[in-house]
Amino acid sequence: MQTAPEPAPAQDPATGNAALEDRAAGCLVGAAVGDALGGPVEGWTPEQITARHGGRVTGIVGPFHEDWRTARPIAPFHKGDGHVTDDTLMTHALVRVYEKVRDHLDAFDIADHLVPDLIGTPRWIPELEDEALPLHRIFLAEKWIVARLHYGHIDPREAGVGNIVNCGAAMYMAPVGIVNAGHPDRAYAEALDLSGAHQSSYGREAAGVFAAAVAAAFVPDATVGSVIGHALRLAKDGTRAAIEAVCEAAALYTGFESALAPLRAAVAPFDTVGPDYRNPSLGARRPSRLHSIEELPIALGLLLACGGDFRGTVLGSVNYGRDCDSIATMSGAISGALHGAAAVPAEWSTEVARASRLDLHAPAAALAAVAREVFARDRARRRAHEQAFATLTGVAEG
Template sequence: MDLLEDKATGALAGAAVGDALGGAAEGNTPEAIQERYDGFITGIVGPFLPDWQTARPIAPYHKGDGHVTDDTLMTNALVDVYATVRDHLDAYSVADHLVPLLIGDKRWIPELESEALLLHRIFLAEKWLVARLHYGHIDPREAGVGNIVNCGATMYVAPIGIVNAGAPEAAYAEAIDVAGAHQSSYGREAAGVYAAAVAAAMRPGTTPSQVVDVALGLAKDGTRDAIDAVANAAASVTDWRGGLATLRAAVEPFDTVGPHYRAPARDARIPSRTKSIEELPIALGMLLAADGDYSESVLGAVNYGRDSDSIAVMAGSIAGALSGLAGVPRHWIEDINTGSRMDITASGPTMATVAREVWAKDQARVEARRDTLEALGAAPVPSGRN
């Protein structure tokens, strides 16, 4: 396994591990999590509610026990789109390739413990893709307008960061285009920034603080302000176990959901230039507080609660890209492979292969443009020529 494949696999397996660990805690406060599990979660645990089949509001999903959630299912579906298109994606790629997978491809759904269409597992904010693009025939570039503004378009775009490894600006632009089919406002913005953070983390030798600097350099409006506030707060956190409330307080002014995650505020998840999704800033804050350590970044995200699976996906993918596959505990990977009945390391090599093909096409496009610029007399004169 070369370095590209190693980092790509670390990013995607790292995201899946975070997803599976965080699923059990989703929607709960740190205090409730610690009461339920007799302390902090330190690995794979069972469902928060043992009667998960009839419990509300998460029924009938079997979260916990090493089961990945819709975050990983959507990420894998996007990998499959890349494997089909084998080039950069845009909003039309979502309409032409991702939506058909959601409504026509049966897969094993760990939380349902059965084979089913992806459509039967994804949340309403993702079902929006089907309603708008398949049934509504909306222009894919505008289809995200009107959807609730949440992390739905952000949680699965790590593959965009991989295919644009080392080029955060390009990852940002591609993710903003792709996410236009799904989200608007700060939900779309977060997707671009997250993809850029993964692209930065793929660069060898990058540090967590450099990843956050890239995010701050690209983020706009409330997303940037939220990341900045959480990053500043994380500077005083040496151990997430004592810093969960500090990070929550830093992001709270930008979060529309409010203090009760399962009872959102009336103005929750509507477009705004001053607000941000909670998940990405907190994920970056955990990355800083843990100094990039994979396990600590993910466990901090898991024990934060609220949308813990998506926070852990984002923290895990960035930390996994920084460390490579070796940073992701092998026993977690093996247990999640078993629990979810899938190989969570399989998507990394696929994305590495696709990335190489896309880079070759990018190089051909650059050379074609250079030839045009030279013909126009606009190309830079190479060093040593008069």
Template sequence: MLGKIEGVLYGGAIGDAMGSPTEGLTPEMIMSKFGTVTTFREPASDAWKEPGNMRPLEKGNGHITDDTLMVEAMLKVYAKKQSHLTAYDIAEALVEEIAEKNVYIPELRKEAPVISRLYYPEQYLFLRHRLANVDPREAGQGNMVNCGAAMYMSPVGIMNAGDPERAYQEAIDIAGAHQTSYGREAAGIMAAAVAEALSKDATVQSILSVARSLAKDGTKLAIESVLDAAAVHLEWETAREDLRKAMEPFDTVKNFSDRKKTGKGNANTPSRIHSIEELPIALAMFSIAGGDTMKTIIGGVNYGHDADSIASMGGAIAGALNGELSLPNEFKKEVDFVNKRSFKALSQVAYTTMALILKNDKVKFESRINRIDF
């Protein structure tokens, strides 16, 4: 189990770091700038070096992004609480973790609060819980709907290892403090997929079946559509165009460059017929790769669009299934070194926390059984 948890964290971090330079690019642009990306690459642009740049993010060179920073913050909250979490824990402990504590942020090349690196929909956590004082269970209302909650739900899967239904329910509750609609739904499915992947008898098909069966509304339709499109491909290189066509009817943003703009019709607004792109595509790449961790990551990286989140989610799910031995040692060492942290040490903390939560769950379950007359 420790090795599988290391697979989650290293798989997510490596996918995040590899996908960072290709984020926002089309496959054609990726090929022009980099060729096929199979390792950590330099930033796609030197804009971060320009004097006066107010947010000089060095997106490349193995640097993790906000996806992994939020996963790390969530694991710290679980370690602090040593219990399953609720939306109230997000309002209190996670907001404290991202707003009041400094960590090394590689893209900024300095220590700073995580919130200084977050995109506006993720900064919404601070606005709603500290400034507006909204009920945590409803705080996600009004936020831009995106993958912001889904991208850091792998810890929920870890703490509910082997129980995807419980992981889904906990993630739906937690994500309500941050997201709404299909952004919240994707968070539940991401947690469930990781929880299933951590089962000792998990398979690629069991993980995909969990995603299909638990998903609701547009998220379910999008997952089914891209998985059906993926089923006729053996390699990600031939699949990208078909996957995008399968995803497009459910994506509220047709042009990736429009994702950060407002006033674009129904883009990023609540809907029961739409879905975020990142999770369905991550599952499709996982399916095409036959569950192989690095193939899943590389497929996501070279898909483009929100490549770091796609590759990070896919890497976490595949890493959960296959464990840390499915990832190259040189990548694990480099992602630790350049980001000035140890994902192996973080995995040990996660494992210890998960074991305690599981022990307490067992005691509660046995107590419940003893109160029932069969």
């Protein structure tokens, strides 16, 4: 098994950045790199990926189809060649919401700020190779929030009800974990609140648990085991059962090569999509207390099987296939948060930034600044509460 880097110190010796900034960069850059590596093989099986690329994917590759513009008319996107997908576009959009609000978010902030961002400001869309509204790239389950909130004027707290249940909200929840760095319980609650505008049932639950896992990875002495422990402690119903089953299977392996099939078998009873990812079953993506999205348990399982090593964890996620860009986004975010920016291979991050025409570090720096401000506000609010409670009870603060 590859040896994972030690958790990031209070200050990164190479950059001089404080651990918060360093781990935030590791998290968001790691998520974007995972997304870009997974995009070109999304939807395929490990066997199909191996046949297409002559073996395992070991880095940035080109599109699965040479005729990518017409191969899948519903998704005429240039996936591959270092292009990030909607996972990263949505993640960066949520960062921009935090930059505006500069405090904790709720479902109303999704309506008031995220939706206008998606429909009001053209941005460079790597997979379209053009400037366009993000709305024109995000997929149908994400367009739902625009239809429900902007056009339907649904209560944001309930707007996610009726959407297909998938990983659409979970895939961009890493910023919630960063703002609540070191406080997984608060990250879980905040993600559940704001993702109510987008998802329901186990899709919403996964958003909360993923944010909590990211926040847990920021704890100074965090390990893969402690991150998974917090995820299991907070997860409910089928999400918890799926994480437990996948991690029990993952614990038997050292590396991803032999783990891919057993991890898929472990999550299959909880996954409503079924064996053919491109042809979901009739019962797929419906609310349930017994089921789970596939992506988060697999991301955590591969993190465990690879000992937290960024390269192994992300490549395992990519070669797993199916919704592998989202799996690699989640696993890359958690591994990057555990170990800091240096854990993300520079040859990947540099090329993804160049190919996608994105500054991958700027959102992390901006969000770390917001996290510091939010912590200061939380501390002031907590002290005000302590003083009020002391007055009510006659018990002096101490």
